[in-house]
Amino acid sequence: MAVAAPRRISPVFLGIAAVTAVAGWAVWSRPGAGPGLGVAVFLFVTGAWVVSLCLHEYAHARTALHGGDASVAARGYLTLDPLKYTHAVLSVLLPVLFLVMGGIGLPGGAVFVERHRIRGRLRLSLVSAAGPLANALFALGCAAPFWLGALDGVPVGFRFALAFVALLQVTAAVLNALPVPGLDGYGVVEPWLPERVRRGVEPFAPYGLLAVFVLLLAPEVNQVFFGLVDGVLGALGVAGAESSCGRDLYRFWQEADPVCAFLVDVTR
Template identity: 55%
Template structure:
């Protein structure tokens, strides 16, 4: 009789879909670890392994960012995130693989900006409260903040006085810089970004109706604005202030970026 209700079937499906981490995510973590080991030991090309370390580490952080959205949504009442495979940490399972993984990686390659990816699809009808809605959006940027803090603590504890493994710590500093840019950018109250998602449940319907026509283009407009020199300088002034607050030397992050973009010579 219980079988006829479909509940055990749903539970088995949800349980299967919730298994994590995915082999792809494990592979990304291993790539980060192995390339970090190569940088630490001075094996091979420092530029190539700095690229692999930062690129793989950045995609790992993107997966964790999206996972954080999903796990908070799951705890808040939306069980559909498990069925969609969002709790597996598999980048291929996210709603917008291009926006969540490929475009952010491309922006890192081209400009050194930690572009926040498209969030996982959350069925907010099942979330229990406005607070739950806000926490789902807040979880992503907080993941970047925690990631940056962990890297900064490692730098402060071991990297600041280590003159032997400069290339490794430079790559760590650049990866920290990317986490900070992602956290700052994604916290802006712009439709389409998590910062807006945090406050959206508390906005009136009148305001939401006014915002709706521009919402699909708001993020694109933001990135156009970032190419305007005064806006660009203001943004990176904020980022560098946070980086300094974390105790990460700017010159070390710059060196890490130059190693990462080794093909430029």
């Protein structure tokens, strides 16, 4: 039986995934540090990040479908096409901008779910929780080669880039799980709040994402947060120095860290 058109994987998503794969191959095969490696890392990490954004939103939509909202299929959310999102700027452009500016993985919003169709408060909470859980699974997938010891002999540039992708997924999972209006963490608790509280908080929801980003610019908050993220990554076998070098390679337009550049050159 043919698959219904609204649920076929979008050529747009397949194209993004293909670019990511080609960029990953370029990172793997690029000899030594330099602008060429940096551009390849930039394309690989950005592509992987957009892929994870699509999976994040797909998780919301798929959970909503099983919760009772069939409209997500008609809107094309199950195709993994980022162009189908209600707010393409919030869902793709802003998260990529946050990534480029600060090396922070923070998903935006979102697919439009007809929440009145979802059966029960628990299912409503699960719809919101599905996105951060998708990022957590993505993080585990990226970190698995590290704690399994499967990266022996792998080019260091690729190892650093993969560590940075893992860092982005951990930051996305943790930040988006915060109970801040506009983020998924608040969506998890919202169904259980009194109606008057929900109405009072609703006007602040559009600003929650930006408020979190601004707070992370404060050195004290940034240090505590990334200390937590490094702790999680360390538990997954990813050293903080590796993700830091991955971020350094990603931001190729800045002066390279000589230690990271040396490690890439000496182990090529």
